[in-house]
Amino acid sequence: EDKVVQSPLSLVVHEGDTVTLNCSYEVTNFRSLLWYKQEKKAPTFLFMLTSSGIEKKSGRLSSILDKKELFSILNITATQTGDSAIYLCAVASGSRLTFGEGTQLTVNP
Amino acid sequence: DTEVTQTPKHLVMGMTNKKSLKCEQHMGHRAMYWYKQKAKKPPELMFVYSYEKLSINESVPSRFSPECPNSSLLNLHLHALQPEDSALYLCASSQVTGRDYGYTFGSGTRLTVV
Numbered sequence: 001e002d003k004v005v006q007s008p009l010s011l012v013v014h015e016g017d018t019v020t021l022n023c024s025y026e027v028t029n030f031r032s033l034l035w036y037k038q039e040k041k042a043p044t045f046l047f048m049l050t051s052s053g054i055e056k057k058s059g060r061l062s063s064i065l066d067k068k069e070l071f072s073i074l075n076i077t078a079t080q081t082g083d084s085a086i087y088l089c090a091v092a093s094g095s096r097l098t099f100g101e102g103t104q105l106t107v108n109p
Numbered sequence: 110d111t112e113v114t115q116t117p118k119h120l121v122m123g124m125t126n127k128k129s130l131k132c133e134q135h136m137g138h139r140a141m142y143w144y145k146q147k148a149k150k151p152p153e154l155m156f157v158y159s160y161e162k163l164s165i166n167e168s169v170p171s172r173f174s175p176e177c178p179n180s181s182l183l184n185l186h187l188h189a190l191q192p193e194d195s196a197l198y199l200c201a202s203s204q205v206t207g208r209d210y211g212y213t214f215g216s217g218t219r220l221t222v223v
Contacts, residue, residue: 034212
């Protein structure tokens with residue numbers, strides 16, 4: 001059975017802090033790893049990672065994949081209150097997208 | 110068009126009602142998905158359609174009946190639901206094959222069964 005584990009499950013920081021969210025996985029037939037941000041509605045796509053060691057970057061967010069050690073990290077620098085959300089890691093395997101439990105990030109002013 | 114459109118956005122139904130959720134995309138994606146998400150939990154896969162054929166049914170109760178009438182549309186027919194079926198129902202689509210693809214989610218239908 002495919003498994004995706006995120007840590008921490010919950011994180012509270014102050015504006016301006018840098019955070020690192022972790023995602024480890026065990027899946028058969030790995031295709032890609034995806035990061036999503038979810039506020040009140042549907043998950044919003046952040047990154048898709050398919051190759052090890054290549055950092056993807058978008059503004060203050062960046063992510064990297066290690067296919068040998070089977071994990072990925074999502075970094076957010078200079079956090080803002082608008083970054084408060086649940087961050088979901090998902091792994092595509094065959095036709096399935098398996099989600100982790102998510103990390104609830106709260107950024108306080 | 111880079112969106113997945115779901116209707117309705119909200120739905121309240123009784124346990125004896127029959128209703129349908131609709132999902133539409135025009136990105137040429139040939140894989141479409143239904144996910145169920147309960148509060149404070151990640152989305153759980155229900156069904157996968159690939160080239161308009163059902164390829165995965167994750168042991169979903171028969172009171173949920175999916176339908177894919179063409180490559181752009183995906184329906185979820187609901188009948189005799191239970192209060193515990195109340196959740197956010199998400200539709201998604203993707204390419205079937207190829208390296209550079211991603212999953213696009215709709216904004217969801219928030220379903221309440223009373």
